[in-house]
Amino acid sequence: MNPFTYQRASDATGAIAAVAGDEHAAFLAGGTNLVDLMKLHVMTPSRLVDVNAVPLAKIEASRDGLRIGALARMSDVAADPDVAREFPVIAEALLASASPQLRNMATIGGNLMQRTRCPYFRGDGWACNKRMPGSGCAAAQGEHRNHAILGASDHCFATHPSDLAVALVALDAVVRVRGPAGERSIPLRDFHRLPGDTPHVECALQQGELITGVDVPASDVAINSRYVKVRDRASYEFALVSAAVALKVEGGVIADCRIALGGVGTKPWRIPEAEQVTRGRPAAASTYEAAASIAVAEARPREQNAFKVELARRVVVHALTTQGSTR
Amino acid sequence: MDHETERSAGGVGLPPSITVAVRLVVNGKPHDLALDPRVTLLDALRTHLGVTGPKMGCDAGACGACTVLVDGRRVNSCLMLAVAADGKSVVTVEGLAAGDDLNPLQEAFIRHDAFQCGYCTPGQLCSATALLREGVATTPEEIRLWMSGNLCRCGAYPNIVAAIAEVAAEGVH
Ligand SMILES: Cc1cc2nc3c(=O)[nH]c(=O)nc-3n(C[C@H](O)[C@H](O)[C@H](O)COP(=O)(O)OP(=O)(O)OC[C@H]3O[C@@H](n4cnc5c(N)ncnc54)[C@H](O)[C@@H]3O)c2cc1C
Ligand code: FES
Ligand code: FES
Numbered sequence: 001m002n003p004f005t006y007q008r009a010s011d012a013t014g015a016i017a018a019v020a021g022d023e024h025a026a027f028l029a030g031g032t033n034l035v036d037l038m039k040l041h042v043m044t045p046s047r048l049v050d051v052n053a054v055p056l057a058k059i060e061a062s063r064d065g066l067r068i069g070a071l072a073r074m075s076d077v078a079a080d081p082d083v084a085r086e087f088p089v090i091a092e093a094l095l096a097s098a099s100p101q102l103r104n105m106a107t108i109g110g111n112l113m114q115r116t117r118c119p120y121f122r123g124d125g126w127a128c129n130k131r132m133p134g135s136g137c138a139a140a141q142g143e144h145r146n147h148a149i150l151g152a153s154d155h156c157f158a159t160h161p162s163d164l165a166v167a168l169v170a171l172d173a174v175v176r177v178r179g180p181a182g183e184r185s186i187p188l189r190d191f192h193r194l195p196g197d198t199p200h201v202e203c204a205l206q207q208g209e210l211i212t213g214v215d216v217p218a219s220d221v222a223i224n225s226r227y228v229k230v231r232d233r234a235s236y237e238f239a240l241v242s243a244a245v246a247l248k249v250e251g252g253v254i255a256d257c258r259i260a261l262g263g264v265g266t267k268p269w270r271i272p273e274a275e276q277v278t279r280g281r282p283a284a285a286s287t288y289e290a291a292a293s294i295a296v297a298e299a300r301p302r303e304q305n306a307f308k309v310e311l312a313r314r315v316v317v318h319a320l321t322t323q324g325s326t327r
Numbered sequence: 328m329d330h331e332t333e334r335s336a337g338g339v340g341l342p343p344s345i346t347v348a349v350r351l352v353v354n355g356k357p358h359d360l361a362l363d364p365r366v367t368l369l370d371a372l373r374t375h376l377g378v379t380g381p382k383m384g385c386d387a388g389a390c391g392a393c394t395v396l397v398d399g400r401r402v403n404s405c406l407m408l409a410v411a412a413d414g415k416s417v418v419t420v421e422g423l424a425a426g427d428d429l430n431p432l433q434e435a436f437i438r439h440d441a442f443q444c445g446y447c448t449p450g451q452l453c454s455a456t457a458l459l460r461e462g463v464a465t466t467p468e469e470i471r472l473w474m475s476g477n478l479c480r481c482g483a484y485p486n487i488v489a490a491i492a493e494v495a496a497e498g499v500h
């Protein structure tokens with residue numbers, strides 16, 4: 001690790017002030033991504049501002065929806081009875097993430113800000129436009145079995161690794177942010193950026209802006225939601241393909257539907273076109289097949305990740321079928 | 328101690344960094360340290376305090392060999408900065424027994440021969456201690472899932488699961 005200075009913030013204002021004026025400063029939450037990447041010299045902040053004492057860990061469910069503080073731990077959010085009952089896709093996505101030890105440390109804000117697991121990004125000495133803008137992309141000619149089939153550019157096709165973000169984007173979550181200029185809200189679908197020709201610009205946050213929480217609006221579909229994650233081993237692994245779905249079925253007909261994919265996109269991938277075809281159609285296999293085909297219609301796979309197109313299609317069908325039949 | 332700090336965290340040729348005062352309460356005993364902020368909790372325990380139960384496997388949160396309990400919750404000490412654990416209570420495998428009296432989980436590990444090389448055992452025991460408190464798992468399948476942060480899959484693994492299942496079934500922890 002490079003040397004850095006360490007300070008603790010006790011409130012959001014102090015934390016923001018400490019990071020805003022210094023482009024080499026970073027917030028420290030659970031540290032499970034930041035400390036890891038600092039050991040690898042991928043991230044080299046010279047000042048860490050520990051925000052763990054900032055009181056932002058509340059989880060509140062109300063008539064309007066769910067409000068999760070940015071410093072709530074993944075394990076606590078997953079175990080929250082209101083979350084598990086009203087927003088099962090969130091609890092399931094969290095429980096399918098990382099390990100119990102990591103979930104005890106990792107926070108909701110940090111989860112949304114985690115960096116890609118692309119090995120060329122994490123490994124010093126490889127070309128990576130995300131880590132070193134302009135250096136190229138070693139994955140294009142190298143190992144890219146785990147890479148994205150949606151949202152890629154010639155400069156980068158690394159996947160976004162968060163499971164939680166996939167569940168949240170399906171439920172129209174909004175990220176609450178505070179910075180030197182005040183507060184703002186960013187819909188999660190606009191929070192993460194497509195790589196384009198600036199893959200190192202990953203999200204809408206400005207230097208010094210602190211995520212204070214995530215709001216999930218109440219909806220009819222959230223209660224009938226689920227997360228299906230397919231990975232190389234049964235537990236403790238990032239997604240090859242995952243799907244967050246939510247369904248509202250009335251009299252055998254689909255009234256509302258949400259579909260988002262993980263493991264296949266350069267950002268958490270919501271698919272409104274696939275949702276649209278299901279509305280007003282019967283909650284049946286033919287509808288789910290139609291939606292799943294549209295979900296992967298824009299896929300642009302390369303050699304090693306071509307299998308993800310069919311896998312993603314099947315994961316969507318499976319998620320919708322099991323969701324549609326259990327509720 | 329200063330010399331150790333520089334060697335373990337700074338490495339050769341890096342400027343000496345400013346140390347931070349850190350108090351760690353390890354297995355009930357308070358320790359006041361002056362640490363380079365780069366020192367992880369794992370390094371603080373092993374190198375600075377000589378508490379060598381927690382092991383370094385992957386150093387990246389992936390193997391669970393470094394698992395300890397911080398304020399009662401299991402965490403990976405390799406990804407936690409020691410300064411971030413300031414003032415907290417840390418329990419390592421050394422703190423699970425009452426003196427020479429092993430706890431039921433430790434007894435079960437011995438009974439089931441739940442270690443092959445033994446390297447992962449301290450992390451397994453800390454993790455299993457937390458798992459019993461969390462009360463989330465009793466069947467072998469659930470135990471495998473909730474112990475998945477401890478990556479050992481050597482020949483001892485079935486015995487580890489059996490030992491935990493036995494104590495979980497007794498329900499006295
Ligand atoms: C072995 C392993 C397996 C994993 N498996 C999965 C998995 O299957 N699925 C999954 O989704 N994740 C997985 N993770 C990733 C893990 O979920 C993230 O590391 C974690 O959520 C990050 O949260 P944190 O609080 O530790 O963030 P930190 O490491 O503290 O911070 C990460 C980044 O976010 C910034 N940040 C933190 N909080 C805020 C805030 N409030 N406002 C603004 N910026 C902030 C930090 O400055 C830093 O840049 C895994 C991690 C490991 C090590
Ligand atoms: S050494 Fe910490 S998880 Fe492997
Ligand atoms: S006993 Fe050696 S790794 Fe588990």
